[in-house]
Amino acid sequence: MRKLKKAGMILSMVVGMIIAACMSPAAGPEVVESDEAAAPAMQEVQSTLSIVQERGKLVCIGNAQLPGFGFLDSEGNFSGFDVDYCRAIAAAIFGDANALEVRPATAKERFTILSSGEGDVIIRNTTWTMSRDTDLGMNFGPTTFYDGQGLMVRKESGVATLQDLQGASVCVVTGTTTELNLADQFAAAGVDYEAVVFEDFDQSFTAYDEGRCDAVTTDKSSLVSRQTTLTVPADHVIINVTLSKEPLGPAVRHGDDQWFDIVNWVVYATMLAEEHGISSQNVDSFMDSNDPNIRKLLGLEGDFCAKIGLSNAGCFVDVIKQLGNYAEIYDRNLGPDTVFDLPRGLNSLYTDGGILYAPPIR
Structure with missing residues (x-):
C-alpha cells in the first residue's frame, strides 16, 4: 500500500512538471535591434x-x-x-x-x-x-473618338457586302483589334478570305494601292484619312459595312x-x-x-x-x-x-x- 502511495506521489510530481513546462513561455530567437529594421521594406515608387x-x-x-x-x-x-x-x-x-x-x-x-x-x-x-x-x-x-472598323475596295470591283469578298485578300495591320475583328466577322458571315498582314499603316496601304490585296481594313476614320494618300483616291470606296465598335x-x-x-x-x-x-x-x-x-x-x-x-x-x-x-x-x-x-x-x-x-x- 505504501508502495502504491509512493508511486502515486511520483506520478503526480511528473505530471505537475510537464504541465509547468507547457505553461512557461517558449524560448525564442534573440531579437537583435538594428537601424535596418526601421528602414522601409521598399522605396516609394516615383509618380x-x-x-x-x-x-x-x-x-x-x-x-x-x-x-x-x-x-x-x-x-x-x-x-x-x-x-x-x-x-x-x-x-x-x-x-x-x-x-x-x-x-x-x-x-x-x-x-x-x-x-x-x-x-x-x-x-x-x-x-x-x-x-x-x-x-x-x-x-x-x-x-x-467613337469609331467603327470598315473596309475599302476599288470601285471597279463592284464589292458592296462582306459576301462579295468571298476568297478575297485583305490587307491588315498585325497586333491590332482590327486583325481580330476581321477574323471574327468574316467567320461569322461564313466568308473565306486571305489576311495579308503588315507591321504598320504605311506598309498596309502601300500594298493595297499597288494591288497586292483586294481590300484594306482599319477604323473608318483611318480609311477616310488614308484614302487621301492613295495614287487615285477617287478610284476607291469605303463600303457600307461596320465590323466593330472602336472607342478610341x-x-x-x-x-x-x-x-x-x-x-x-x-x-x-x-x-x-x-x-x-x-x-x-x-x-x-x-x-x-x-x-x-x-x-x-x-x-x-x-x-x-x-x-x-x-x-x-x-x-x-x-x-x-x-x-x-x-x-x-x-x-x-x-x-x-x-x-x-x-x-x-x-x-x-x-x-x-x-x-x-x-x-x-x-
Missing part, C-alpha cells in the same frame, strides 16, 4: 507626374502615319487630333503645349513602350477593350491614379469648354462669369487643378487657350475645312445628338 516634371516634357506615344490624327510631315512636325490631345496634357502640366515629345510607335510596339516607362501616355488611335484593360495593365481615359482614347499604365486623373480631366475639360461655349478665342471673356460651373472649370474657385496634383490653378485655362475646346480640336484636324470633312456624328456633344459627355467639375 509619373514627378518624372514628367523632372524631365521637363511629356513623352506621348503617338502615330506618325495617320493624317488627321497623328502625322509627321517632311519638316519633322507632328500634327493631328491625337497629337493635339498630347499637347493639351503638356499645356495643363507646364503651361506650354510644346513641352512635348511625340514618340512614334507601331500598333504592335505601343503597349510595350508604355509598360517599359519609355512613354507616359498612349494617344494613338487605340481601341479600349477589356483584354487591354486587364491583361496588358492599361487604364483607358475618356473616349475622344488615351491609355496609361495601371497603378498611378493621380496620373490617370490628370489625363482624364484634361480631356473632360475640352468637352466641358465646348458645352459652355468657351473657346480659345473667348476664354478671357468668361473670367468674370458668375456661373459656378464655369468658375470651377477656369480655376476661379474650388482649386480643382490642385486636386489632380497640378499647382497652376488655371491648368484648364491653359489647355483651352492653347488648344481650344473639343470642337476646335476636331474641326482643326478633321472638320469641314480639312480634306477629310469628317462629320462628327457620335462625336458630337450629348446636347447635339452625339454621345460625348463629361462629368461635372465639383
Whole structure:
C-alpha cells in the first residue's frame, strides 16, 4: 500500500512538471535591434507626374502615319487630333503645349513602350477593350473618338457586302483589334478570305494601292484619312459595312491614379469648354462669369487643378487657350475645312445628338 502511495506521489510530481513546462513561455530567437529594421521594406515608387516634371516634357506615344490624327510631315512636325490631345496634357502640366515629345510607335510596339516607362501616355488611335484593360495593365481615359472598323475596295470591283469578298485578300495591320475583328466577322458571315498582314499603316496601304490585296481594313476614320494618300483616291470606296465598335482614347499604365486623373480631366475639360461655349478665342471673356460651373472649370474657385496634383490653378485655362475646346480640336484636324470633312456624328456633344459627355467639375 505504501508502495502504491509512493508511486502515486511520483506520478503526480511528473505530471505537475510537464504541465509547468507547457505553461512557461517558449524560448525564442534573440531579437537583435538594428537601424535596418526601421528602414522601409521598399522605396516609394516615383509618380509619373514627378518624372514628367523632372524631365521637363511629356513623352506621348503617338502615330506618325495617320493624317488627321497623328502625322509627321517632311519638316519633322507632328500634327493631328491625337497629337493635339498630347499637347493639351503638356499645356495643363507646364503651361506650354510644346513641352512635348511625340514618340512614334507601331500598333504592335505601343503597349510595350508604355509598360517599359519609355512613354507616359498612349494617344494613338487605340481601341479600349477589356483584354487591354486587364491583361496588358492599361487604364483607358475618356473616349475622344467613337469609331467603327470598315473596309475599302476599288470601285471597279463592284464589292458592296462582306459576301462579295468571298476568297478575297485583305490587307491588315498585325497586333491590332482590327486583325481580330476581321477574323471574327468574316467567320461569322461564313466568308473565306486571305489576311495579308503588315507591321504598320504605311506598309498596309502601300500594298493595297499597288494591288497586292483586294481590300484594306482599319477604323473608318483611318480609311477616310488614308484614302487621301492613295495614287487615285477617287478610284476607291469605303463600303457600307461596320465590323466593330472602336472607342478610341488615351491609355496609361495601371497603378498611378493621380496620373490617370490628370489625363482624364484634361480631356473632360475640352468637352466641358465646348458645352459652355468657351473657346480659345473667348476664354478671357468668361473670367468674370458668375456661373459656378464655369468658375470651377477656369480655376476661379474650388482649386480643382490642385486636386489632380497640378499647382497652376488655371491648368484648364491653359489647355483651352492653347488648344481650344473639343470642337476646335476636331474641326482643326478633321472638320469641314480639312480634306477629310469628317462629320462628327457620335462625336458630337450629348446636347447635339452625339454621345460625348463629361462629368461635372465639383
